[in-house]
Amino acid sequence: MSLSDWNTLVQGVPTLLSGLWVNVQILLGLIALGFVLGILIALVQVYSPKVPAALAVGYEWFFRGVPEMVLLLLIYFGLRQFHVPITPFIAAVIALGLRSSAYQSQIFRGAIQAVGERQMQAALSIGMTRLQAIRYVILPQALRLSIPPWSNEFSSVLKDTTLASAIGVIEVFRKARFIVGRNYALALPAFMLVALFFLVLTYLGNWLLGVLERRYRIPGFEMRGAGERF
Amino acid sequence: MALLVVEDLHKRYGREEVLRGISLELEKGETKVIIGPSGTGKSTLLRCINRLTEPDRGRIWLDGVEVTSPRTNIYRIRSQIGFVFQDFNLFTHLTALDNVALGLIRVKRVPKREARERALRELERVGLADKADAYPAQLSGGQQQRVSIARALAMDPKLILFDEPTSALDPELIGEVLEVMIELAEGGMTMLVVTHEMGFARAVADEIIFMEHGVIVEQGPPEVLFTNPRVPRTAEFLRKITEFYGKSG
Numbered sequence: 001m002s003l004s005d006w007n008t009l010v011q012g013v014p015t016l017l018s019g020l021w022v023n024v025q026i027l028l029g030l031i032a033l034g035f036v037l038g039i040l041i042a043l044v045q046v047y048s049p050k051v052p053a054a055l056a057v058g059y060e061w062f063f064r065g066v067p068e069m070v071l072l073l074l075i076y077f078g079l080r081q082f083h084v085p086i087t088p089f090i091a092a093v094i095a096l097g098l099r100s101s102a103y104q105s106q107i108f109r110g111a112i113q114a115v116g117e118r119q120m121q122a123a124l125s126i127g128m129t130r131l132q133a134i135r136y137v138i139l140p141q142a143l144r145l146s147i148p149p150w151s152n153e154f155s156s157v158l159k160d161t162t163l164a165s166a167i168g169v170i171e172v173f174r175k176a177r178f179i180v181g182r183n184y185a186l187a188l189p190a191f192m193l194v195a196l197f198f199l200v201l202t203y204l205g206n207w208l209l210g211v212l213e214r215r216y217r218i219p220g221f222e223m224r225g226a227g228e229r230f
Numbered sequence: 231m232a233l234l235v236v237e238d239l240h241k242r243y244g245r246e247e248v249l250r251g252i253s254l255e256l257e258k259g260e261t262k263v264i265i266g267p268s269g270t271g272k273s274t275l276l277r278c279i280n281r282l283t284e285p286d287r288g289r290i291w292l293d294g295v296e297v298t299s300p301r302t303n304i305y306r307i308r309s310q311i312g313f314v315f316q317d318f319n320l321f322t323h324l325t326a327l328d329n330v331a332l333g334l335i336r337v338k339r340v341p342k343r344e345a346r347e348r349a350l351r352e353l354e355r356v357g358l359a360d361k362a363d364a365y366p367a368q369l370s371g372g373q374q375q376r377v378s379i380a381r382a383l384a385m386d387p388k389l390i391l392f393d394e395p396t397s398a399l400d401p402e403l404i405g406e407v408l409e410v411m412i413e414l415a416e417g418g419m420t421m422l423v424v425t426h427e428m429g430f431a432r433a434v435a436d437e438i439i440f441m442e443h444g445v446i447v448e449q450g451p452p453e454v455l456f457t458n459p460r461v462p463r464t465a466e467f468l469r470k471i472t473e474f475y476g477k478s479g
Contacts, residue, residue: 122319125280
């Protein structure tokens with residue numbers, strides 16, 4: 001690599017970072033959408049009567065079963081076809097968010113079931129409604145249990161944000177390809193830089209989740225995990 | 231009318247009829263103890279009384295209000311009936327104090343500060359004021375069960391149902407729980423207790439109810455049941471259980 005190649009790469013860093021910021025925005029959007037819908041789907045699967053529960057299972061099956069890329073194209077071009085003025089960015093947040101909600105729902109369902117029916121019975125026995133029991137007894141415990149598996153989903157969807165480039169979102173991967181397109185010598189260093197960005201984001205996110213996990217640990221109830229030994 | 235009236239209660243799980251027409255009454259301030267072999271529907275009976283389990287047939291009244299009526303606000307009824315579970319079922323994410331205060335705050339809408347003060351008084355009553363900030367996993371089984379009794383008491387219940395409250399405890403922890411229960415009974419609380427603790431039954435029960443195969447076989451004051459039961463099966467069961475658990479309970 002020549003000096004001028006290095007120069008181009010260094011000049012490209014701000015562009016790449018601005019692209020990465022788009023990935024972070026997609027990430028925040030999709031994970032929030034997936035979180036809210038995921039909890040709802042899990043609650044419906046565990047607590048609701050048969051018909052809504054079956055619908056929730058169908059939803060989960062669909063969004064876990066269709067490849068993400070296909071989902072992105074379906075939602076973006078599908079909505080466009082019906083003249084819904086949707087931007088690639090919003091389409092990416094929705095498509096990836098719906099997909100993530102299906103995965104997150106199973107994290108939350110497992111956690112809710114691990115909390116157990118007895119906690120629900122105890123809450124009902126003091127006169128709580130089911131919704132109160134869920135809000136004040138079940139979810140506070142289930143969300144704590146969800147943190148380790150949720151960090152998996154976080155790491156996974158973080159990287160999926162690069163798929164948004166397929167429907168024209170100008171994010172970090174797309175920008176790296178611009179740079180490489182103009183100068184093939186930069187292929188290896190440019191993509192290595194992108195890889196490094198994602199490694200740093202993954203680390204930061206999981207560090208934050210580790211902080212949350214320790215902050216909300218229930219005294220006397222925990223086993224120390226790997227996160228604390230390193 | 232008695233404080234609690236249960237009339238012809240039936241409950242079936244699949245092909246098995248767990249309750250086959252149970253009727254009983256409990257006057258205000260009375261303590262009745264239900265005994266019987268496991269699997270005879272004792273727990274199901276208690277759970278039907280506050281409708282944690284829906285009975286198939288039969289009617290229940292609490293203080294003149296029909297619990298089994300579809301028009302009754304069951305949440306209100308449940309807040310008036312304390313329930314002490316065999317395995318305590320404290321809320322694991324809350325301190326002892328917050329376990330006791332939660333129902334006051336969320337069900338009775340008592341302001342938080344007031345609820346916490348009341349919760350602390352209830353913990354004092356069961357001898358655990360010094361454990362207010364401990365989480366359930368930091369407490370012994372006996373302490374957890376006493377917190378769960380405090381949780382029931384905080385709601386000012388008209389009646390407390392105990393579902394084998396000492397069966398999950400190490401033998402040396404049973405005494406502290408029974409002591410609290412005896413104090414409650416002597417203090418005029420209305421209690422319906424499923425237990426194998428015959429010492430407790432003898433000491434405080436106004437009546438012992440012997441249940442088997444979903445029906446009440448015999449009921450009467452402890453001195454009568456222990457010394458002169460009408461039904462041979464009652465005598466046999468009492469002899470077995472006294473051998474197993476010891477006379478003093």
